[in-house]
Amino acid sequence: MFRVAEETAEDWWEVEALYDLCFAPGRSALSSYRLREGVNPVPGLCLTARDGDGILAAAIRYWPVLVGGAPALLLGPVAVHPTRQGEGLGAMLIRESLERARVLGFGRVMLVGDAPYYGRFGFEKLEGVEMPPPTNPERVLGIALVPGAWQDVSGAVTRAGPPQGGTGRAV
Numbered sequence: 001m002f003r004v005a006e007e008t009a010e011d012w013w014e015v016e017a018l019y020d021l022c023f024a025p026g027r028s029a030l031s032s033y034r035l036r037e038g039v040n041p042v043p044g045l046c047l048t049a050r051d052g053d054g055i056l057a058a059a060i061r062y063w064p065v066l067v068g069g070a071p072a073l074l075l076g077p078v079a080v081h082p083t084r085q086g087e088g089l090g091a092m093l094i095r096e097s098l099e100r101a102r103v104l105g106f107g108r109v110m111l112v113g114d115a116p117y118y119g120r121f122g123f124e125k126l127e128g129v130e131m132p133p134p135t136n137p138e139r140v141l142g143i144a145l146v147p148g149a150w151q152d153v154s155g156a157v158t159r160a161g162p163p164q165g166g167t168g169r170a171v
């Protein structure tokens with residue numbers, strides 16, 4: 001049994017350690033990290049999953065970004081502890097957080113990742129959405145939580161300011 005909870009300030013370094021374990025060294029050199037610098041993650045969407053002993057098994061975070069000036073959510077990082085991978089935990093956190101985002105009124109979500117994995121949640125390649133280089137455009141994916149939310153939205157992905165809080169915010 002796993003318990004899903006919103007990430008707290010006390011969780012921060014434990015989640016960082018999990019990401020260090022799950023990603024290649026130098027993960028913070030990835031272009032997506034430039035979009036996160038100096039910006040707070042989105043409250044209410046950053047989740048942890050702990051086992052019955054309280055051990056951190058998986059975590060997901062979201063940041064606000066701008067796409068051609070239009071607000072969007074950047075999903076990630078998401079990671080599952082190597083001993084817990086393939087049990088559906090990643091899928092559970094992704095589905096749970098996307099549903100929370102929809103309820104909070106967010107309309108569009110993007111990420112940089114493997115289409116064969118994220119396609120199962122409804123993510124598709126975004127045309128004309130340019131992550132800071134170097135990013136393989138085939139890995140730039142998005143999902144509309146509100147029908148048509150990505151229509152006519154394209155351009156450079158840039159840093160957003162600190163979030164004003166999620167509730168009621170339509171992006």
Ligand SMILES: CC(C)(COP(=O)(O)OP(=O)(O)OC[C@H]1O[C@@H](n2cnc3c(N)ncnc32)[C@H](O)[C@@H]1OP(=O)(O)O)[C@@H](O)C(=O)NCCC(=O)NCCS
Binds near residue numbers: 081
């Ligand atoms: C990717 C990750 C979050 C998936 O979480 P998980 O709990 O292990 O995966 P789930 O149990 O939800 O799903 C398992 C399925 O996803 C598939 N899968 C996992 N990673 C995949 C990938 N990168 N590409 C394609 N399929 C993938 C598995 O083959 C399995 O397929 P099946 O359902 O047909 O058997 C997790 O494996 C992880 O933390 N990996 C290391 C960090 C990472 O790569 N994060 C994502 C950055 S884009």
